[in-house]
Amino acid sequence: MLRQLRELYSLLAPRQRRRLLRLQGLIVLMAFAEVAGVISIGPFMALVGDMSRLQGEGWLGQAYRWSGADSPQHFLSLMGLGVLLVLLVAALFSMYTTWRLSLYGAQVGAELSSRLYRYYLHQPWLFHASGSSSRLINRVAQETQRVTTKILQPCMQLNAKLVLVTCMSLTILVYNPVVALGGIAIFLAAYLLLYKTVRRFLINNGRRVSRSQAKRFKLMTEGFGGIKDLLLLRRQATFTTQFERASQKVARGMGVTQGLSDAPRYAIELVAFGSVILLVLYLLNVHQGNLGTILPALSIYALAGFKMLPAYQKIYASVSNIRSHLAAFEAVRDDLVASRGYASEMAPEGAFHPLPLRDGIRLDRVHFHYPGKREAALSGLSLSIPAGSRVGLVGESGSGKSTVVDLLLGLIQPQKGRVLVDDVVLTEENLARWQAGVGFVPQHIFLADASILENVAFGVPRSEIDVALVEKAVSMAQLDVMVASMPDGLETRVGERGVQLSGGQRQRIGIARAFYRQAQVLVLDEATSALDGITEQRVMSDIEASAGHCTLIMVAHRLSTVRDCDVIYMIDKGCVVDSGTYAELAERNHAFRMMANL
Numbered sequence: 160m161l162r163q164l165r166e167l168y169s170l171l172a173p174r175q176r177r178r179l180l181r182l183q184g185l186i187v188l189m190a191f192a193e194v195a196g197v198i199s200i201g202p203f204m205a206l207v208g209d210m211s212r213l214q215g216e217g218w219l220g221q222a223y224r225w226s227g228a229d230s231p232q233h234f235l236s237l238m239g240l241g242v243l244l245v246l247l248v249a250a251l252f253s254m255y256t257t258w259r260l261s262l263y264g265a266q267v268g269a270e271l272s273s274r275l276y277r278y279y280l281h282q283p284w285l286f287h288a289s290g291s292s293s294r295l296i297n298r299v300a301q302e303t304q305r306v307t308t309k310i311l312q313p314c315m316q317l318n319a320k321l322v323l324v325t326c327m328s329l330t331i332l333v334y335n336p337v338v339a340l341g342g343i344a345i346f347l348a349a350y351l352l353l354y355k356t357v358r359r360f361l362i363n364n365g366r367r368v369s370r371s372q373a374k375r376f377k378l379m380t381e382g383f384g385g386i387k388d389l390l391l392l393r394r395q396a397t398f399t400t401q402f403e404r405a406s407q408k409v410a411r412g413m414g415v416t417q418g419l420s421d422a423p424r425y426a427i428e429l430v431a432f433g434s435v436i437l438l439v440l441y442l443l444n445v446h447q448g449n450l451g452t453i454l455p456a457l458s459i460y461a462l463a464g465f466k467m468l469p470a471y472q473k474i475y476a477s478v479s480n481i482r483s484h485l486a487a488f489e490a491v492r493d494d495l496v497a498s499r500g501y502a503s504e505m506a507p508e509g510a511f512h513p514l515p516l517r518d519g520i521r522l523d524r525v526h527f528h529y530p531g532k533r534e535a536a537l538s539g540l541s542l543s544i545p546a547g548s549r550v551g552l553v554g555e556s557g558s559g560k561s562t563v564v565d566l567l568l569g570l571i572q573p574q575k576g577r578v579l580v581d582d583v584v585l586t587e588e589n590l591a592r593w594q595a596g597v598g599f600v601p602q603h604i605f606l607a608d609a610s611i612l613e614n615v616a617f618g619v620p621r622s623e624i625d626v627a628l629v630e631k632a633v634s635m636a637q638l639d640v641m642v643a644s645m646p647d648g649l650e651t652r653v654g655e656r657g658v659q660l661s662g663g664q665r666q667r668i669g670i671a672r673a674f675y676r677q678a679q680v681l682v683l684d685e686a687t688s689a690l691d692g693i694t695e696q697r698v699m700s701d702i703e704a705s706a707g708h709c710t711l712i713m714v715a716h717r718l719s720t721v722r723d724c725d726v727i728y729m730i731d732k733g734c735v736v737d738s739g740t741y742a743e744l745a746e747r748n749h750a751f752r753m754m755a756n757l
């Protein structure tokens with residue numbers, strides 16, 4: 160456990176560590192204030208037990224004469240008030256420190272969560288293509304939440320209470336070593352015994368919660384994501400049953416951990432009462448029943464015990480919570496380590512000047528192998544795309560067209576071969592500049608639950624959207640009639656993932672999004688497949704019109720889409736098997752004729 164906590168500490172940013180150090184100072188001061196409160200009760204009780212001390216030469220007698228109190232009772236009341244004041248200051252200090260500690264824990268948790276989110280959003284395409292988004296959502300939302308409330312915040316509590324218990328124990332140790340050592344030994348033994356008994360159980364319990372939590376997120380993402388199929392197939396029960404089972408496991412796991420952290424309190428209270436009886440008997444025996452001597456010691460022990468008992472309980476509860484939820488930290492640890500020192504902000508889009516394209520783009524004998532796949536997706540594929548031309552990529556499903564598109568977009572890099580823009584090889588250094596000039600329209604457009612305006616200018620802050628440019632892009636994508644018929648025009652919201660729009664309308668928003676970027680290279684991956692023939696023709700002719708200065712790369716199953724292309728590449732098993740104009744291919748290539756239904 161200590162190893163993991165050290166790792167967690169090493170993940171903190173220097174600023175967070177400095178704050179922690181300042182809080183540590185506050186914690187020590189809080190412990191001193193609490194100790195002062197406990198000690199202050201001693202003289203007061205000594206006086207209650209033996210008022211004749213006021214007449215003596217001791218410091219109590221001197222304080223009485225100096226105070227100007229007109230009677231011993233008056234002095235006792237003043238002392239009582241003084242004790243209350245010290246206790247009040249200690250209580251206020253403790254409240255303030257606890258509040259700061261909770262805030263600190265929550266803030267660190269929020270920062271870790273944001274750091275993970277930022278890290279995941281900046282990961283390359285393959286990272287996302289080979290993993291599941293529900294796993295990432297679970298880590299950013301749920302596991303970091305557990306790290307915050309079940310590890311970080313208990314850690315802060317643990318820290319504060321350990322300092323308090325140590326200071327308090329040292330104080331009673333100075334006051335009476337026998338009583339202090341006896342008391343500490345009894346409580347430590349009781350808690351250690353409890354902890355040893357439940358430790359393994361807590362660890363396994365935490366792992367079970369992590370597994371079930373991940374399953375719940377997966378079921379939510381898949382259930383809501385595939386709702387249309389679920390409704391149609393009436394398979395909701397499969398999902399709800401699994402969800403219920405996973406939820407029960409999470410609830411049981413969390414409940415058991417909480418119960419195991421809280422329940423021992425009652426057993427320990429019993430130990431505490433037993434100890435008080437033992438203490439009274441011991442003191443009466445040592446001081447031969449002299450109440451005046453016993454009372455102050457007893458009050459100090461009682462108050463110290465009153466403060467230490469919940470502190471011990473908190474330490475135990477914190478340790479069991481931390482132990483049980485370490486699995487949550489383990490789930491995100493590697494990603495948190497990887498995200499350490501991650502650039503807090505990537506340069507904004509506009510900061511890159513697009514890489515100019517004068518001659519053309521060339522794929523030179525590129526190979527690409529997806530991790531974990533036996534067959535290569537691309538094996539030595541070469542093709543060239545002259546600047547300003549319209550190029551079509553056709554081929555059977557799985558032949559490698561989308562992989563070529565991903566290479567052209569710079570989303571993946573070839574394992575062998577080169578991607579050349581003019582004669583410049585595309586590398587990590589110039590990738591951002593290349594991407595700044597490329598517009599991409601995928602087959603499935605992602606629409607945010609926002610207005611059409613915001614969806615066209617996707618990712619641009621609301622105040623920085625160029626509305627005139629959006630209007631132009633909307634008109635070029637043949638969307639102006641639809642927008643004009645909508646109640647709020649460009650401000651009309653489209654619903655989550657664009658559920659309030661037809662497939663064709665969604666795709667046209669995607670096309671408008673590419674136009675908004677004023678890209679010099681436009682890549683359309685099955686972008687017009689959801690449009691009806693007439694609309695496709697109109698959108699294509701608009702794209703063609705605007706593509707006067709644009710290079711157009713189109714992937715299409717429907718060959719009519721690429722009919723007007725300057726060159727069409729036929730791809731099969733990761734290689735270019737033929738190329739030419741539509742007419743040339745239709746004349747000489749049998750497979751092409753089959754695809755075109757000629």
Ligand SMILES: Nc1ncnc2c1ncn2[C@@H]1O[C@H](COP(=O)(O)OP(=O)(O)OP(=O)(O)O)[C@@H](O)[C@H]1O
Binds near residue numbers: 288536559561562
């Ligand atoms: N993220 C991925 N992980 C592993 N393999 C992949 C991944 N994406 C594609 N592949 C594999 O790479 C090969 C080429 O796929 P690609 O998507 O490029 O074909 P495609 O021609 O675009 O197909 P379609 O027309 O069906 O979209 C296929 O065998 C596919 O299974």
